[in-house]
Structure formats: structure tokens, C-alpha cells
Amino acid sequence: MQLAVTLTDFDLIGPFKRSGADVFVVGINGLTHRYGKTFSLDALPRLHAAIRATGAQMWVALNGLYHPAQLPVLQAALDRLANDPPSQILFADTAVYALAQDRALTKRLIYHPETYVSAAADLRFWHEQDIGGIIPARETTLDALMYMGRMSPLPLMWVGHGYINMFHSRRPLVRHYLDHTGHAYPEAYHAKRLDLHETTRQDAFPILEDDYGTHVFRAKPLASFAELPKLSPWLNTLIVQSLFLNDEDVATVLADYRALLDGAALEPLVEKYASSCDNGFYYKQTILEKKRGVNP
Known part of the structure; x- marks a missing residue:
């Protein structure tokens, strides 16, 4: 290999x-x-x-x-x-x-x-x-x-x-957020790592905006x-x-x-690598199957 x-x-x-x-x-x-x-x-x-x-x-x-x-x-x-x-x-x-x-x-x-x-x-x-x-x-x-x-x-x-990468949008979401909050968008932010913090989650998610839009990555x-x-x-x-x-x-x-x-x-x-990395989707089934007799 x-x-x-x-x-x-x-x-x-x-x-x-x-x-x-x-x-x-x-x-x-x-x-x-x-x-x-x-x-x-x-x-x-x-x-x-x-x-x-x-x-x-x-x-x-x-x-x-x-x-x-x-x-x-x-x-x-x-x-x-x-x-x-x-x-x-x-x-x-x-x-x-x-x-x-x-x-x-x-x-x-x-x-x-x-x-x-x-x-x-x-x-x-x-x-x-x-x-x-x-x-x-x-x-x-x-x-x-x-x-x-x-x-x-x-x-x-x-x-x-x-x-x-777990999310991609063609829209420049970092630029739009900074415009919405009244902040300037220096070119130093373009194609550079930022971190997305949510109040309901402990981990921050790397986020990157480039010429193809905005990309959000898994935390680890x-x-x-x-x-x-x-x-x-x-x-x-x-x-x-x-x-x-x-x-x-x-x-x-x-x-x-x-x-x-x-x-x-x-x-x-x-x-x-146990603390700094994770095992991604190796053990996470992402397809939801409808069980017989159970409404979605």
C-alpha cells in the first residue's frame, strides 16, 4: 500500500x-x-x-x-x-x-x-x-x-x-457574516483557517473561505x-x-x-493519536432506515 x-x-x-x-x-x-x-x-x-x-x-x-x-x-x-x-x-x-x-x-x-x-x-x-x-x-x-x-x-x-470537510457552500459565508456584523473583511481572512464556535458545542470547527465558497471541517x-x-x-x-x-x-x-x-x-x-484525532465515520452509520411499523 x-x-x-x-x-x-x-x-x-x-x-x-x-x-x-x-x-x-x-x-x-x-x-x-x-x-x-x-x-x-x-x-x-x-x-x-x-x-x-x-x-x-x-x-x-x-x-x-x-x-x-x-x-x-x-x-x-x-x-x-x-x-x-x-x-x-x-x-x-x-x-x-x-x-x-x-x-x-x-x-x-x-x-x-x-x-x-x-x-x-x-x-x-x-x-x-x-x-x-x-x-x-x-x-x-x-x-x-x-x-x-x-x-x-x-x-x-x-x-x-x-x-x-463536512459542509460546503458556494456562498462566501465568512464575508457575509462580517458584513452583517459591521466588520471589515481583510484579505488576510481569505483562504485562511478560522474557527467556528457554537454555544451548544464544546469543540470548535475549522472554517475556510476560498474562491470556491465556504468549507467547514470536523473538529478533529x-x-x-x-x-x-x-x-x-x-x-x-x-x-x-x-x-x-x-x-x-x-x-x-x-x-x-x-x-x-x-x-x-x-x-x-x-x-x-487518541486525544488529538478521532475515527471519523468508520463506526457511524449515516443512512437512516425506516423500521417496520414506525412512522418517520
Whole structure:
């Protein structure tokens, strides 16, 4: 099983590779959201060469939902990627799939819509579309994820560590809130972490506003150390999402997953992250089923 990490700085390639990363996932300015820092198209060849020199792979995230006005930029990006293809391209909008077909890139696509892939039928459908991999919905339970891994005709990837987005609006809600309360909206707030505090909850929720709208995340990052022994036979790649984590912590997380994959003891690693992380939706069923004889 490979370890992937979202990359936000050229200088982190070496440290993250030494910590155990096999794959670096990078975002492109104006086409990638929720990655913190992204890169220009002009920077990609140098970035790709540096990553290849370490023996690792570069993946590119095109995970936005694109309006018609953005399609020329998306087409230009895919033209550049076709000339120097990354190992994989993460996508959510099917416009990426349609444009990739014209550029012989479909085999490099990984479908990552965040919520839609929730059944074995989804895996079969996308296998028929001849793409290269798929990432199940973030709400997938451990049992369902293992089942999908057994049934999948496609390589299965999974975002197994980091802050998980739980709400997205195209509206600039942070700006609207500050306008409503009579505060200015300095650009320092744009694409920067803020925290949402509710009087009825103890935990604060990270919130981020960028060019794609407003994103609210779970209070604690997901960790998958306890689940990794069950997941590793079925996963092609475990992705560490570095958003909101400092660089030293990301390097430590990568090293700990690598150690576990190499045979390190499980319990100390589970205990190490028990207070700072949670287990996401692994044990939370999000589908409500109507019981016989009970009205909803």
C-alpha cells in the first residue's frame, strides 16, 4: 500500500519522502480547493522533476466543480498535463473526465467526488468508464470500505488522515457574516483557517473561505491507525491530507504510518493519536432506515 500526502511547498518534498511518502498530491491555482497552498501551471514541470528524482509519484488534484467560464483554464491545464502526465489526476466534476478523454488521460483519472461513491455499483460504473482509480465517500464506514475493497475492480484510494470537510457552500459565508456584523473583511481572512464556535458545542470547527465558497471541517482530524491492519489489504493508497497541520506533524504522521505498515506495534500508535484525532465515520452509520411499523 502506498502513502500519499498533499504537498503545499516545494521544500517539503525531501522531508516528506524521507518520512515515508510514496506519492505527492499537488493542487493548481484556480482549479483546486481546500488544499491550502496550490501551485501555478508553470511550476508543475519543475515540481514533477523534483518528485520523480526521489522515486515518488506526483498526482494532481482538479477537485473543483467548474462553471462554464472556468472551462478554458481547465482545458489549458489538461493540455499541459497531457504533455507531462502526472501519475494520477484526482477529479470530482465529470467535465474533467470528458476533457480527459480527448487527451488520452482517462486511465490516469481518480474519481474523488467526496460524497457520491457509496456502493459497489459506483465502482463497476467507473471501471466501465476506463478510469484509473476511485476514492469512496468520506462517510463510508469501515465495514463498507472493506466490502468495497473486496468488490472493487478499480484500485481503491482513501483519505485516511487529516481534517475532513463536512459542509460546503458556494456562498462566501465568512464575508457575509462580517458584513452583517459591521466588520471589515481583510484579505488576510481569505483562504485562511478560522474557527467556528457554537454555544451548544464544546469543540470548535475549522472554517475556510476560498474562491470556491465556504468549507467547514470536523473538529478533529481523522486518524486511521487502528483501522489500517483491516484496510491495508484492500487499499492501493492511503492519503494524508495536510491542510491545517504543521509540517513537522505531517512528517511525523507519515513516519508513523510507514512504521505501522513495516510491522511496528499498533497499540502505541493508536494511543499516541487518541486525544488529538478521532475515527471519523468508520463506526457511524449515516443512512437512516425506516423500521417496520414506525412512522418517520
